[in-house]
Amino acid sequence: MSHIKLFIPGPIEVSEKTFRAMCTPMIGHRGSEFKKLYGDIQPRLKTLFGTQRPVFLSTSSAWGVMEGAIRNLTIKKVLNGMCGAFSDKWFDVSKRCGKDAEALQVEWGQSIEPEMVRAKLSEGGFDTFTLIHNETSCGVRNPLPEIAAVLREFPDVLFIVDCVSSFSTQSIAMDELGIDVLLTGSQKALALPPGLALFAVSERAMKRAESIKDRGYYFDFVEFAKNQEQDMTPSTPAISLIYALQSKLDDIFTEGVDARHSRHAALNAQVHEWVSARGFEFFAPEGRRSLSLTCVKNNLDIDIASWIKRLREKHSFVIDGGYGKLKGKTFRISNMGDESSESIATLLAALDDTLE
Amino acid sequence: MSHIKLFIPGPIEVSEKTFRAMCTPMIGHRGSEFKKLYGDIQPRLKTLFGTQRPVFLSTSSAWGVMEGAIRNLTIKKVLNGMCGAFSDKWFDVSKRCGKDAEALQVEWGQSIEPEMVRAKLSEGGFDTFTLIHNETSCGVRNPLPEIAAVLREFPDVLFIVDCVSSFSTQSIAMDELGIDVLLTGSQKALALPPGLALFAVSERAMKRAESIKDRGYYFDFVEFAKNQEQDMTPSTPAISLIYALQSKLDDIFTEGVDARHSRHAALNAQVHEWVSARGFEFFAPEGRRSLSLTCVKNNLDIDIASWIKRLREKHSFVIDGGYGKLKGKTFRISNMGDESSESIATLLAALDDTLE
Numbered sequence: 001m002s003h004i005k006l007f008i009p010g011p012i013e014v015s016e017k018t019f020r021a022m023c024t025p026m027i028g029h030r031g032s033e034f035k036k037l038y039g040d041i042q043p044r045l046k047t048l049f050g051t052q053r054p055v056f057l058s059t060s061s062a063w064g065v066m067e068g069a070i071r072n073l074t075i076k077k078v079l080n081g082m083c084g085a086f087s088d089k090w091f092d093v094s095k096r097c098g099k100d101a102e103a104l105q106v107e108w109g110q111s112i113e114p115e116m117v118r119a120k121l122s123e124g125g126f127d128t129f130t131l132i133h134n135e136t137s138c139g140v141r142n143p144l145p146e147i148a149a150v151l152r153e154f155p156d157v158l159f160i161v162d163c164v165s166s167f168s169t170q171s172i173a174m175d176e177l178g179i180d181v182l183l184t185g186s187q188k189a190l191a192l193p194p195g196l197a198l199f200a201v202s203e204r205a206m207k208r209a210e211s212i213k214d215r216g217y218y219f220d221f222v223e224f225a226k227n228q229e230q231d232m233t234p235s236t237p238a239i240s241l242i243y244a245l246q247s248k249l250d251d252i253f254t255e256g257v258d259a260r261h262s263r264h265a266a267l268n269a270q271v272h273e274w275v276s277a278r279g280f281e282f283f284a285p286e287g288r289r290s291l292s293l294t295c296v297k298n299n300l301d302i303d304i305a306s307w308i309k310r311l312r313e314k315h316s317f318v319i320d321g322g323y324g325k326l327k328g329k330t331f332r333i334s335n336m337g338d339e340s341s342e343s344i345a346t347l348l349a350a351l352d353d354t355l356e
Numbered sequence: 357m358s359h360i361k362l363f364i365p366g367p368i369e370v371s372e373k374t375f376r377a378m379c380t381p382m383i384g385h386r387g388s389e390f391k392k393l394y395g396d397i398q399p400r401l402k403t404l405f406g407t408q409r410p411v412f413l414s415t416s417s418a419w420g421v422m423e424g425a426i427r428n429l430t431i432k433k434v435l436n437g438m439c440g441a442f443s444d445k446w447f448d449v450s451k452r453c454g455k456d457a458e459a460l461q462v463e464w465g466q467s468i469e470p471e472m473v474r475a476k477l478s479e480g481g482f483d484t485f486t487l488i489h490n491e492t493s494c495g496v497r498n499p500l501p502e503i504a505a506v507l508r509e510f511p512d513v514l515f516i517v518d519c520v521s522s523f524s525t526q527s528i529a530m531d532e533l534g535i536d537v538l539l540t541g542s543q544k545a546l547a548l549p550p551g552l553a554l555f556a557v558s559e560r561a562m563k564r565a566e567s568i569k570d571r572g573y574y575f576d577f578v579e580f581a582k583n584q585e586q587d588m589t590p591s592t593p594a595i596s597l598i599y600a601l602q603s604k605l606d607d608i609f610t611e612g613v614d615a616r617h618s619r620h621a622a623l624n625a626q627v628h629e630w631v632s633a634r635g636f637e638f639f640a641p642e643g644r645r646s647l648s649l650t651c652v653k654n655n656l657d658i659d660i661a662s663w664i665k666r667l668r669e670k671h672s673f674v675i676d677g678g679y680g681k682l683k684g685k686t687f688r689i690s691n692m693g694d695e696s697s698e699s700i701a702t703l704l705a706a707l708d709d710t711l712e
Contacts, residue, residue, distance in 0.1 A: 006382055006383070006384065011383075011385065013381070013382060019378070023375040025360070026362055026543075027360070029367065059415075060416050060574065062591075063573065063574050063592075064416065067572055067574045071572070093572070093573040096573050096576065098569065098570030187592060193595055193596040194385070194415070195593075195594030213454060215452070216449070216453050217423050217449040217453075218419050218420045218423045218575075234419075236367070236418075236543060237417075237551075238550055238551030238597075239551075240596070241551060
């Protein structure tokens with residue numbers, strides 16, 4: 001079927017195979033078939049999360065778990081690392097949960113650096129720190145291992161990491177880095193439809209959660225753990241999306257996790273090469289650029305909206321014209337999901353064809 | 357494709373047509389196509405909700421909105437009408453949100469009656485009342501219009517109604533009854549896969565929500581309203597399920613809403629007739645029985661688990677063997693979704709065939 005193909009940074013193109021898996025007939029979510037499905041995907045999810053901890057499935061978008069992490073873990077004060085639309089919003093969400101929150105803000109397009117985190121945490125009073133690994137709105141990839149090393153200097157501060165748009169495109173070793181909550185969503189690098197969030201919680205974070213009284217129910221980490229012991233979820237799960245996830249894990253482990261990471265790096269380099277060759281600049285600094293999407297500065301002052309319109313009409317592709325206040329000032333190209341060097345080459349040729 | 361067909365009270369059988377709709381290629385959730393989809397389903401959702409208010413789409417199961425209603429609306433104290441597993445749990449969830457909550461408890465299988473609600477609310481101090489219209493765990497249908505009339509005597513008490521397993525099987529006139537929050541899920545009477553909750557909020561409830569500070573973000577009613585003005589959702593929506601919902605609304609309005617209600621009443625009567633003819637008794641009292649499922653008392657003391665096993669193996673049908681503490685003491689048959697008198701007759705014949 002011919003359709004508009006998305007190269008925006010999520011949702012992205014969903015394969016026919018994934019859709020077929022989604023059409024598996026319904027099963028009861030408290031029965032043996034569901035438990036088998038849940039159990040089947042656990043080992044591979046743990047590998048991708050780099051953890052020995054269970055991986056929970058939340059029937060929500062990632063924001064639900066991002067809010068849940070605050071409700072479950074912040075008692076004293078949360079520090080929010082902020083470098084774009086989504087990480088900025090996490091600060092706002094923290095306050096809306098009635099929590100004391102402080103901003104560690106850099107300019108959109110700049111990265112959160114380890115020494116900034118150290119300086120801020122040294123002021124004391126914090127018990128949680130949130131970081132978006134790959135800030136999707138401006139293509140910034142924060143230096144996760146280096147920041148994780150700083151966090152280990154502050155053993156009372158739990159480290160909450162959103163890797164929605166980087167998950168499965170590069171290695172993120174949750175346990176090794178000492179990450180306390182690692183969370184992602186279904187509709188970005190996993191190339192599933194939206195509606196499912198995945199997350200894992202360290203043992204010490206789970207202990208902290210147990211000590212908090214008004215953490216609620218729907219995103220209660222302790223409920224997730226309790227149900228997980230029986231290979232179930234607290235509330236009715238998005239069964240179709242979990243079948244799709246199972247199918248996608250088959251894809252990922254057939255390709256090989258390392259091969260997948262290499263593919264994403266190569267596709268990203270392919271886009272970068274095009275960006276430079278056309279005289280465009282990158283929005284994020286060298287060494288701090290996302291591997292799964294590219295945020296390009298509109299330094300050539302082109303009319304991005306009409307370019308995207310032409311691209312869509314002539315080639316049935318869509319890229320993103322800039323998020324929020326960056327609209328028209330940047331554009332973003334995703335290389336997430338099932339793309340190949342051929343499909344990215346086709347996109348880039350189409351971009352050339354429609355760029356005036 | 358041959359598969360096990362579910363006659364449990366949710367999730368239930370999903371049609372091929374619905375699955376096809378779910379496989380519509382991805383679209384961006386902040387673009388014109390999504391807005392068109394969202395706008396397209398609004399008028400029909402309003403009709404089904406019996407409201408002039410917008411109908412919000414939450415990427416969650418119904419529990420998310422059930423918790424959200426408490427967080428958004430309870431300031432003083434919530435009264436929870438409790439007559440089964442799910443309504444009992446709402447009391448627990450209310451407390452977990454750090455709210456003052458009181459139980460209006462009847463035996464499982466009995467109904468919440470208007471005079472009980474009046475007596476309790478007359479004690480004063482409440483600002484919210486929760487009711488599950490159709491308590492799925494034990495097949496009780498509470499007298500909604502009569503209870504709504506009582507609620508109108510207490511103008512400071514907001515009326516929160518879960519109609520997850522009754523929605524679209526009978527008329528529920530939200531505005532006329534003065535319901536402040538009406539909520540449902542996708543995987544029961546709507547015969548969609550789980551992962552989507554639908555709800556509407558009265559104007560006065562929205563005002564109350566605006567006055568509460570720590571209501572959070574993910575289930576924040578005010579955020580839903582703000583995004584709805586642009587035909588969008590606060591967080592990334594479950595796009596595939598919304599396509600499925602659109603397809604299901606086509607089904608419902610092609611059949612006709614009244615015809616659909618009549619069909620469900622007739623199918624329910626067909627099951628009831630079988631129950632009585634076989635010498636079984638109903639778990640809920642006359643006049644208080646659900647129209648979308650039947651909870652049957654195991655007065656004949658049969659081995660329900662092995663019966664269901666035979667039914668499954670020989671006929672590829674599944675009914676439910678009792679929820680929680682009612683396991684083995686009751687069984688439940690759903691007549692939700694796309695069933696016809698023929699398909700229900702086939703099920704009942706299979707039940708006869710395997711009943712020893």
